[in-house]
Amino acid sequence: MNAGDDSAGGPSDSPTRAEPFPYGILGVDLARIVRSIPADEPPPLAPNAELAIIGRSATRLDARDKVTGASRFTVDVGLPGMLHGRILRSRFAHARIRSIDASAALRAPGVRAVEVLAQPTAPHGSNASTVRYVGQPLAAVAADSLAAVEEALQRIEVDYEPLPFVVDLATARRPTAPPVYTADDAPRGSASGYPAPAGLPLHGNVRGPAIVDRGDVARGFADADVEVESDYATQVQTHCCLEPHAIVADWRADGLTVHVSTQYTSGVRHELAEAFGLPLAAVRVIAKAIGGGFGSKSTLGVYGRLAVGLSRQARAPVRIVLDREEEQIDAGNRPSTWQRLRLGARRDGTLTAVRLTSYGSAGVGLGAGVWSLAERLYPCANFLGEQHDVFTNAGAGCAMRGPGAVPGAWGMEQAVDELAERLGIDPLALRDRIDPSPVRREERRIGAQRSGWFERRPPAADPGPIKRGIGCAQSLWMTNVQLNAACEVRVHRDGSVEVFSGVQDIGTGTGTVMAQVVAEVLGLTPQAITVRIGDTRFPAGPPSYGSRTTASITPPARTAAWHVLQSLFREAAPLLDADPAALFAHEGRIGVRDDPARSIALAQAAARSRTDFVSAVASRADDYAGFDVRMGDAAIARQYLGGVQFATVAVDTETGIVRVERVVAVQDCGRPINPRLIESQVQGGVLMGMSFALFEERLLDRHTGHMVNANLEQYKLAGACETPDIEVIVLENYQANSATDAYGIAEPANIATAPAIANAVYNAIGVRLRSLPITPAAVLAALGKIPSRDAP
Amino acid sequence: MQQSDPSAQFGRSTVTLEVNGTTRVIEVEARTTLAQALRGPLGLTGTKIACDRGACGACTVWLDGSPVCSCMLLAVGVGHRQVTTIEGLATADELHPVQQAFIDEDAVQCGFCTPGMVMSCAALLNDQPDCQPDDVRAAISGNLCRCGTYPHVLAAMHRLRKDPAP
Ligand code: FES
Numbered sequence A: 001m002n003a004g005d006d007s008a009g010g011p012s013d014s015p016t017r018a019e020p021f022p023y024g025i026l027g028v029d030l031a032r033i034v035r036s037i038p039a040d041e042p043p044p045l046a047p048n049a050e051l052a053i054i055g056r057s058a059t060r061l062d063a064r065d066k067v068t069g070a071s072r073f074t075v076d077v078g079l080p081g082m083l084h085g086r087i088l089r090s091r092f093a094h095a096r097i098r099s100i101d102a103s104a105a106l107r108a109p110g111v112r113a114v115e116v117l118a119q120p121t122a123p124h125g126s127n128a129s130t131v132r133y134v135g136q137p138l139a140a141v142a143a144d145s146l147a148a149v150e151e152a153l154q155r156i157e158v159d160y161e162p163l164p165f166v167v168d169l170a171t172a173r174r175p176t177a178p179p180v181y182t183a184d185d186a187p188r189g190s191a192s193g194y195p196a197p198a199g200l201p202l203h204g205n206v207r208g209p210a211i212v213d214r215g216d217v218a219r220g221f222a223d224a225d226v227e228v229e230s231d232y233a234t235q236v237q238t239h240c241c242l243e244p245h246a247i248v249a250d251w252r253a254d255g256l257t258v259h260v261s262t263q264y265t266s267g268v269r270h271e272l273a274e275a276f277g278l279p280l281a282a283v284r285v286i287a288k289a290i291g292g293g294f295g296s297k298s299t300l301g302v303y304g305r306l307a308v309g310l311s312r313q314a315r316a317p318v319r320i321v322l323d324r325e326e327e328q329i330d331a332g333n334r335p336s337t338w339q340r341l342r343l344g345a346r347r348d349g350t351l352t353a354v355r356l357t358s359y360g361s362a363g364v365g366l367g368a369g370v371w372s373l374a375e376r377l378y379p380c381a382n383f384l385g386e387q388h389d390v391f392t393n394a395g396a397g398c399a400m401r402g403p404g405a406v407p408g409a410w411g412m413e414q415a416v417d418e419l420a421e422r423l424g425i426d427p428l429a430l431r432d433r434i435d436p437s438p439v440r441r442e443e444r445r446i447g448a449q450r451s452g453w454f455e456r457r458p459p460a461a462d463p464g465p466i467k468r469g470i471g472c473a474q475s476l477w478m479t480n481v482q483l484n485a486a487c488e489v490r491v492h493r494d495g496s497v498e499v500f501s502g503v504q505d506i507g508t509g510t511g512t513v514m515a516q517v518v519a520e521v522l523g524l525t526p527q528a529i530t531v532r533i534g535d536t537r538f539p540a541g542p543p544s545y546g547s548r549t550t551a552s553i554t555p556p557a558r559t560a561a562w563h564v565l566q567s568l569f570r571e572a573a574p575l576l577d578a579d580p581a582a583l584f585a586h587e588g589r590i591g592v593r594d595d596p597a598r599s600i601a602l603a604q605a606a607a608r609s610r611t612d613f614v615s616a617v618a619s620r621a622d623d624y625a626g627f628d629v630r631m632g633d634a635a636i637a638r639q640y641l642g643g644v645q646f647a648t649v650a651v652d653t654e655t656g657i658v659r660v661e662r663v664v665a666v667q668d669c670g671r672p673i674n675p676r677l678i679e680s681q682v683q684g685g686v687l688m689g690m691s692f693a694l695f696e697e698r699l700l701d702r703h704t705g706h707m708v709n710a711n712l713e714q715y716k717l718a719g720a721c722e723t724p725d726i727e728v729i730v731l732e733n734y735q736a737n738s739a740t741d742a743y744g745i746a747e748p749a750n751i752a753t754a755p756a757i758a759n760a761v762y763n764a765i766g767v768r769l770r771s772l773p774i775t776p777a778a779v780l781a782a783l784g785k786i787p788s789r790d791a792p
Numbered sequence B: 001m002q003q004s005d006p007s008a009q010f011g012r013s014t015v016t017l018e019v020n021g022t023t024r025v026i027e028v029e030a031r032t033t034l035a036q037a038l039r040g041p042l043g044l045t046g047t048k049i050a051c052d053r054g055a056c057g058a059c060t061v062w063l064d065g066s067p068v069c070s071c072m073l074l075a076v077g078v079g080h081r082q083v084t085t086i087e088g089l090a091t092a093d094e095l096h097p098v099q100q101a102f103i104d105e106d107a108v109q110c111g112f113c114t115p116g117m118v119m120s121c122a123a124l125l126n127d128q129p130d131c132q133p134d135d136v137r138a139a140i141s142g143n144l145c146r147c148g149t150y151p152h153v154l155a156a157m158h159r160l161r162k163d164p165a166p
């Protein structure tokens, strides 16, 4: 019906209708586009300026519970008869388990269940008997009290045969390095949905390369007038959710109920059903308040399976809460990376070739690539990317806020600045030439104005010891959508409204934006909507990862509310002596559009319902323009998410201390639903990016494999004293793709910060830091004032 | 190591605590921290434990009105000092101004650091109604927030600041 509907995942042959949608960037090129949409989708939503609730900063619905301590996190869940569980973990970075004897633990006072994971076999036997990192779970105990658990754990006897190991990326790449895996027992898929292509060769500890080869890079470099080539490295960052991973498992004859601190209730339910051979109907997963996730709480995890196993054995609820050390060593991390980037360009900046080689380590896991940011941010006909995963004897990495894109931008956004300098072109002007995105063009324009970019001086311009500089970097992220996402809206006979979905709120305000969308449709306030989420008894919720939650759950929320409203219109029509199609909802009333004086209370219409409540369930429709990629329940939209950030820094060249003074973050997320919640998300992304750039680093002792800063005092996080002034500007970028046209922002806000800071540091001191974190020692070494850390 | 419900076989003592204006008598092991006692036997789970060693501030409560990390104190060592937790900050129908300002400025994301953050901010405001941004930064320098609420916490405190009398 409509041009552009030929894609995979475009509308099928079910009934459709054509509607005009707002399309484009507010203030730049906002226009209308006609889309063919499924007949049961609601009509187009006007731009935010014409709406009452969407686009306004409604107060977070659960804020009161959070500031009074009433919110119930998983760590706060206590059930009658609940036991406490803890995990016994490997003390060795690599060892064969000769034997493991838990019989004394089982007899210890108060002990109710023991689960043993590492089943010893003959030497050279199955991999289940090999531990590959310090902190790998071996067994777990449940008892009446944590004190009893701790006593019992000490009675488990493990006979280790230590093996050679390697914990750092550079050493692990050497052919002589101790192998972490053999080809037979190496993991094939990546944990946590992190992208890691399957079926790649393994040589020593190096798996890959995963190759993307387009055009002819040799030709491209031959055609280049200038080239830049540099190496960039990033460290391991840990998620540091303030609420540790926690679970309360309650196995009963009639089914399993699990309270868990998770980013994906529906996914955990599937994992539990499969792991324990239960029907989905017998598994319930609840996550009411979640103290952060950032990618690390995407799956059930070994600790979760152990808790359920213990509960099944003991026939009692079991709670496992990881302590901070466990969080740091075995709860996921952002893999370390090393990459070499070579760019070729013509004098005018046109890219002729891009070549990327990367090696990264997700410890014993996979997924340490730098994503395809270098390939996609600035299109170039000739591109060659070769990415490798390197195994090390360290806890498995997993997705973390902008996985792959964060190290990807760290390299590419510095390389482009290096190219700009080589060409003698302003870094923003170069991006204007090589970045075709109209969204980022506008973001650069706004950010340049707000950040004082035009007062930017040449590198190292300040005469004194404190040198100031400004830098910018761009972000790129996939627009993820979960199709397996549904929402139910009920309007009761008294006019009260409930909204249900399994979706969880990890701190982004998911429940609040759902209430806003429903309130907009029904002509109510968000406070009038009771949102019930975080429970698999409700319609399927999407995960809170991949910045997909808002994009996935707000369209079904609006669609369900719209269907309920159509039912209410039918009830109201006879009372108003009007056609249902002539009615509208506004401020708690249903009225006649052409004669607003004729109206009744919404509750009056609801009271006529045949049953206690009028209800509708809706699921996420396909994007109206179709998808770029579709994989089962998930899809990627045709447009990207992005953002441009500008950092102003002050570098003390005597102490090496870098202070980020100000960050301007100009971001896009389709239609913004709640500007203040978005601002919170962006501030969080910037702060996590700054913390990554300057402070954070997991340190493993190469002689023991133990993490030496497995806590929150030596593992440094940015605090209030380091917080810069952050200005957040969000575009309205209408894409005419769903019932709300809203997308996520958490990850895009985290991707550009570190390279923007590095570019600013370069502008300040005239020396480029290509390895993270940018510590005072690294700055002083770069300035030649002290020997470098890696010097022999 | 973390929140504990010490069981009978590990030697318990009876402790009397003054919590949120009420006298509470509980049985704890000598090694039980105040944070554990609050969250366990006293059922006051608003106080959080995130590091259990004085590095994050999630467990911040007041002792006689001054903020302390309750994970760094033994319950048996509290004595007669008045303990105030996040549950004791608001009255039945009125939030503490800091709580209301946190709501208004969205100084809350996941909310796990929030009780500790609120307790630190409220103590500062009591002591120093004209606190400047740098005073706020210093007062919450021990309260880690991984979600990054610091800018909105500063905004909330800015809203409450009483300018000193001229
Ligand atoms: S839990 Fe007490 S300071 Fe972190």
Ligand code: FES
Binding pocket: A242, A291, A292, A507, B108, B109, B110, B111, B112, B113, B114, B144, B145, B146, B147, B148, B149
């Ligand atoms: S709001 Fe999540 S840690 Fe502060």
